[in-house]
Amino acid sequence: MTDAPAVPxxxxxxxxxxxxxxxxxxxxxxxxxxxxxxxxxxxxxxxxSIAISFYDWDGLGEARYVGMANYVELMDDSAFEVSLWNNLKWLLLYLLAIPGGLFIALFLNQTVTGIRIYKSLFFFPFVLSQVVVGLVFSWFYLPNEGLLNGVLGLVGLGPVNVLGDPTMATYGIIAAGLWPQTAYCMILYLTGLNAVDPEQIEAGRLDGAKGWRMLWYIIIPQLRPATFIAFVVTIIGALRSFDLISIMTNGGPFGQTRVLSFYMFEKALSEYGFRMGYGAAIAVVLFLIMLVFIAYFLWSMWSEEKGR
Structure with a gap:
């Protein structure tokens, strides 16, 4: 009897x-x-940072646990209150960079003679370091030799010491920050305008839309991704506005231009403080403010995408 062949x-x-x-x-x-x-x-x-904020520590010696004492001290700190209010001013006024960037982008998106020169001039502030911007505007605001007072003198107005006036210094620094921030928003919107659907624009023209109606109902809705990025970046830039203040006023005059990021540096790392725990508490407050805004914009974007 033979064996059956093996089956593979x-x-x-x-x-x-x-x-x-x-x-x-x-x-x-x-x-x-x-x-x-x-x-x-x-x-x-x-x-x-959150962990250090519960300690009294100079950055070198032994850390001593103090619980919520640093946060309680913040509530009675007048310098912290000034810094917080200044941050709110930065937030509100810095948002002017978004419509400013949009309108400049709309202008640069036109076919105009010499448009490349205009684009280069408006793009120029974006490539400058914040330190350079601070130095340029410090010279611009000089009480006697500055260009601002030179122009005011031509129209018969007296010299203005912008950075030396406690009531004006913060607004002068914000104006300096708006220069490169507007250029950044302009670049975002120029990129967004390249993605605008020409068929929707043509359909709007056939329906009689033009001017502001065309902008509001057809162009701006298609620029929502660029607007979202512009909002997030502008808010973060307003809340971490340290370098311009450090260069232009170093927190003065009389501490009236401090913001939370600068006050954190003063308390934690400058010769006035070396209180790492207290500086960390200020940093946590600043982080929570940032988190609220960013979480809101992320939630808005997610809700919009979900509704489509």
């Missing part, structure tokens, strides 16, 4: 865990380096 096996070879989950796992492998960097350089410092 049709079973598939065993697959490893990665092969079975390759589609789900591969994106996370590409994201892993960015997630690690984000955790190490963003999440971990945030956790450390």
């Amino acid at each position: 096996s049709t079973a598939l070879p065993a697959r490893g865990w990665y092969k079975r989950n390759e589609i789900a796992v591969t994106p996370w492998l590409f994201l892993a380096p960015a997630i690690l960097f984000f955790a190490f350089y963003v999440i971990w410092p945030i956790y450390q």
Whole structure:
């Protein structure tokens, strides 16, 4: 009796865990380096700042746990109150960069003779360092030699010491910050205008829309992604306005131009403080204010995308 011929096996070879989950796992492998960097350089410092805010520490010696004492002290700190109010002024006035950037972008999006020269002039502030901007405007505001007072003198107005006046200095610094910030918003809107659907514009023209109606009902709705980024970047820029203040007034006169980021530096790292715990408490307050605005814009964008 002869043996029956062997039947070849049709079973598939065993697959490893990665092969079975390759589609789900591969994106996370590409994201892993960015997630690690984000955790190490963003999440971990945030956790450390929150932890340090509960201690009385000079940055070198032994830290002493004080609980919520640093936050309670903030409530009676007049310099913190001034810094908080100045941050609110920065937030409100800095938002002028968004409509300013939009209207400049609309102008530069036209076919006009010499438009490349105009684009270069409006783009120029964006490539300047904030330190350079601060120095330029410090010279611009000089009481006697500054260009501002030279122009005022031509129309018969007296000299104005913008950075030396406690009531005007903050607004002078905000004006300096608006110069490059408007240029940044302009670039965002120029990019967004390139993605505007020409068919919708043509349909609007056929329906009789023009001028402000065309802008409000057809163009601006298509610029929502650029507007979202402009809002987030402008709010973050207003809340972390440190470099211009440091260069132009160093918090003066009489501490009236301080903002939270600058006051945090004064308390934690300058010769006036070395109170790391108190500085960390100020940083946590600033972080929470930023978080509220960013969370609101993210929620608005998510709701809009979900409703489509």
